[in-house]
Amino acid sequence: MLRKRLKWSVLGLLALVVGLLSATRPGSVFGGPTFAPAALPNIGLVCTTGSVSGTQVVFNLTTATGFYSGPDGNQVFMWGFGDADSGGAFQMPGPVLCVHEGDTVTINLTNTLPDPVSLVFPGQENVAAAGDQQGLFTWEAAANTGSASYTFTAGHPGTFLYESGTQPYKQIQMGLYGMLVVRPAMGDNFAYNDPDTQFRNEFMLLLHEIDPELHARVERGEPYIVSERHDRYWTINGRSMPDLIADNFVDWLKGQPYGALVRVEAGDSLPVLLRFANAGWENHPFHPHGNHMTVIARDGQPLPQKFQNFTTTIGSGQAYDLLFRWDNVEAWDVSANPLPVPMPPAGPFPDRQNVVYKDGVTFYSGNPYLGEGGATAYQDSFPPGTTVFNECGEFYFPWHSHALDEVQNFDEGFGGMLTLVRVDPPGGCP
Amino acid sequence: MNRKLIPRKYSRRDFLKWGVRGTLGIALAGSALSTLRPQQAVAGTGRPFLTPNPGPVARPDGQTAVRHLRFGATDGFLSLPGRRVNSPAGGVYMFGFVLGEVTDSIGDFIQKYKGRVRTPAPIVDVTENQDVYITLTNLGFEQRPDLDDSHTIHWHGFRNPNSVFDGVPEVSISVPVARDFPYFFRPRDEGTYMYHCHFEDTEHVQMGMDGIVFVRPQPGAGITPYHAYADFSTAFDREYTLLLNEVDTIPHDNLLAVQGFVWSDYKPNYWVINGRSYPDTLYTDLDLANEVDAVAAELKNRQPVSSLIQANPGEKILLRMASLGYEQHAMQMMGIRMRVVGQDATFLGPLAYDTHTIYIGPGEARDAIFVAPPYNPNLPGGTDAAGDYNVYWFKNRNYQRLVNDREPGLGGMITQVRVYAPNPDNSPSLPTQEWPNQTFPRPTV
Structure with a gap:
């Protein structure tokens, strides 16, 4: 067999992603009308719901220290928020706090760090703090053992950040940030109180940057000189490519529980919702391949006029809600509507004698038609040693920051602030 | 982290080159390589080395015309102030795309264009619903024969119904040296896009493998090729593509010297429009054709796309702007109001806005239309071969980007809008544009 799909090598974790995904039919375990996760979803937004009593919602957060594990093997010291109700272990970003419009939200914070820590909620008004x-x-909350509490009414639906309000130039950089999702009265499968914001599934894409040297100084107790910041890692949901396309809660990324792989089904009647927020300091121009995005809201405020674009520059501290769908507009079919490209005399298009599968690893099925190829049809025509991460001829497109110096893990390309969207054929993989 | 500048005296590359050339020399038994390479056919005409869009032509089957294009990927040198090719500092090493003949064999294409890159990549001018075939040939690198990088074409912003034509090597394929691959696109949505190589994208895009592609709306019902979108509010008389880029010369120099680069150290020292940095942005097509000075002679076969904006009074001028640098830019028009009618190949409609400063991020595109003001002899201006003009400036508002590395004085991402006095009989002095970015007077071939 030339095709070694589950070969456990340097990129073996990628294979595991596909393997895990194959056990999951899209739409079956995440998103949907209720957001309380009955089982741990493999991909997509993971809500932490807190203790709910009527319209009173209480979250208990604690600070913790841990590490960012980079795809290049580097470990970077981090601070993070943990969910004290489930053990309070370090994680980055912090738990995704999901509430409903009109809820009275209380967040109790316990501190363990050598600095005082607090919480601010950009976009929320009349936040009572103690x-x-x-x-x-x-x-x-005072250093080491302090505590603080914050209460506000989630006045309107949307996507928001929460983050440290103490020495933010240090503490947010160190990882003290997370996402707050306020769901509309219209239903949990709507982004806003607008029927045109209904979605099939939802995904968090929370952006951040890391300067490992500054973090090492914090770890060593040395002065933190913010003007010397020089980012080396760029993250989505606390992970970098390719780690970020691994499933949620994979056990080799203990402190980085949230994946960023996006998955849609071609021609689905509903789009997916992408909740973007930028917890970093730089503005990130985020570019989707495959189709335009529809911009429906900015900073938790629905736009009076939705519009489409192919790059959204997400400013520092900003949040954007975008809808994405992918339609098989040309309906290319190997027999009924073939691609009008020259067919080599022997073998299918493309002629594999004359193309390169970069580094001998590909997400391409080997067949240009959606839903063709993949596991069975073309496996023998890949060059020897090619590892193919494709199940059933689904398409993959990258989504990434187009400040391409951010698509790096220090100096290694196709990393950093880049994720993939997986486009399944109609009906999903068989 | 130290940014180490590699002295250009390094000879590892030269050894590689000499080795390969020696082999080639034996193989070709001394045939004169240089004489086998004609000047690129359009050199000297000012035409931005792409045949003008013939526009939609009715086919018997009712479909519109088909475009066949041939692209080659190779290397070469860029001429910038302080980094002239024929100077001790030398030009800036680039990768990029060249336009070839569809009928050329791979061997002929390599013979003609390997090592002769143009910056930016060819302007691709197509029409909605027109089938576009781009055959990409990897010509290899003349300066780095050891570097067997593949290449791709990624049409940035295209609603792509196929991952194989999206040009991302990790999720499709890439094209190895001395091989062809046919890309196919059927553009359904008019507007201004861009394209670039996605193989080792951070490096290949910064090295210059990027250009503008735009789609004219399907003509009919009053819509002509002189509309940016299928809407009458987007009519224009003259159009210019403006591709914004930065250049950090250290990775370019390192590549030439067979050295690595840590891309998170990216820190540009040149800022260019259509591959040219001020004052090179003011050269006209005629200046290049006539090789009016040593700079024009260097730009002629390296950076042939004009960055100068010419207008007759009262004309509507369309600026098709795109950015493939890694920084965000605020581009300011001084003295003329612009109307942004399109963004990311999408007609803005009710969201269109008037402004004097366009903020544009990496991978973003804007279509802005301005009306050239009347000619006023009392306003600042000058005289060039096309006549007397008023001058307006279009510049990056970040003054740090209005420099050429360590050269004294103004430089970088700034150019002029020249509005010409009409003829004595009050007729406009500039003739109709035949292709985007064409400047006047038209050089005689």
């Missing part, structure tokens, strides 16, 4: 001491922006 804590050990008053900081610059809000009340803080």
Whole structure:
């Protein structure tokens, strides 16, 4: 067999992604009308729901230290928020806090870090705060053992950040940030109180940057000189490509529970919702391949006029809600509507004698037709040693920051702030 | 992290080159390589080395015309102020695309164009619903014969119904040295896009493998090729593609010297429009054709696409802007109001807006139309071969990007809009444009 789909090698984790996905039919375990995860979803937004009593929602967060594990093997010291209700282990980003429009939300924060820590909620109004001491922006939990509490009414639906309000130039960089999702009264499968914002599934894409040297200084207790910041890693949901296309909660990324692979079905009657937020300091021009995005909201405010684009520059601290769908507009079919490209005399298009599968690894099925090729049809025509991560002829397109210096893991390309969208044939993989 | 500049005296590359050339020399028994390479056919005409879009032509089957294009991927050198090719500093090493003949064999194509890259990549001018075939041939690198990088074409922003034509090597295929691959596109949505190689994208895009592609709306019902979108509010008289890029010369120099680069160290020192940095942005097609000075002679076969904007008073000028640098740019028009009618190949409709400064991020596109003001002899201006003109400036508002590395004075991402005095009989002095970015007077071939 030339095709070694589950070969456990340097890129073996990629294979495992596909293997895990194959056990999952799209739409069956994530998203949908209720957001309480009955089982751990493999991909897509993972909500933390807190303790709900009527319209009162209580979250208990704790600070913790841990590590960013990079695809290049580097480990970077991080601070993070953990969910104290489920053990409070370090994670980055923090738990995704999901509430409903009109809920009274209380977040209790326990601190374990050597700095005082607080929480701010950009986009929320009238946030009541109590804590050990008053900081610059809000009340803080004192260093090491302090606590603080914040209460607000989630006034309107949308996608928001929550983050540290104490020394943010240090603490947000260190990882003290997360996403707050406020669901509309119209239903959990709508982004806003607008029938045109209904979605099939939803995905979080939370952007951040990391300067490993500054983090090492914090770890060593040395002065943190913010003006010397030089980013080397760029993350979505706390992971970098290719780690970020691994499933949620894979056990080799302990402190980075959330994946960023996006999955759609060609021609689905509903789009998917992409909840973008930028917890970093730089603006990131995010570019989807395959189709335009529909911009429906910015900073938790629905736009009076939706529009389409092929790059959304997500400013520092901004949030965007985008809808994405993919339609097989040309309906190419190997017999009924073949591609009008020259067919080599022998073998299918493309002529594999004359193309390269980069580094001997590909997500391409070997067949240009959606739903063709993949596991069975063309496996013998790949060059010897080619590893193919394709199940049933589904398409993959990259989505990435088009500031291409950010598509790196330090100096290794096709990494960093880049994820994939998987486009399944209608009906999904057999 | 130190950014190490590799001295150009390094000879690892030269050894490689000499080795390969020696082999070639034996193989070709001393045939004069240079004489086998004609000047590119359009050199000197000012035409941005792409045949003008013939527009939709009715076919018997009712479909519109088919475009067949041949692209070659290779290397060469860029001429920038402070980095002239014929200077001790030398030009800036580039990768890029050249336009070849559809009928050329791979061998002939390599003979003609290997090592003769143009910057930016050819302007691709197509029409909605027109079938577009682009055969990409990897010509190899003349300066780096050891580097067997593949290449692809990624049409950035295209609603792609196939991953194989999206040009991302990790999720489809890429084209090895001395091989062809046919890309196929059927553009369904008019507007301004861009394209670039996606193989080792961070490196290949910065090295210059990028250009503008735009789609004219399907003509009919009053819509002509002189509309940016299928909407009468987007009518124009003259059009210019403006591709914004930065150049960090260190990775370019390192590649030439067979050295690596840490891409998270990216820090540009040149800022260019259509591959030209001010004052090179002011050269006209005629200046290049006549090789009015040593700079024009260098630009002629390296950076043939004009960055100068010419207009008759009252004309509607369409700026098709795209950015494939890695920084965000605020481009300011001084003294003329622009109307942004399109963004990312999407007609803005009610979201169209008037502005003097366009903020554009990497991988974004804008279509802006302005009306050239009347000629006023009392306003600042000058005289060139096309006549007397008023001058307006179109510049990056970030003054740090209005420099050429360590050269003194103004440089970088800035050009002029020249509005010409009408003829004595009040007729416009500039003739109709025959292709995008064409400047006047037209050089005689």
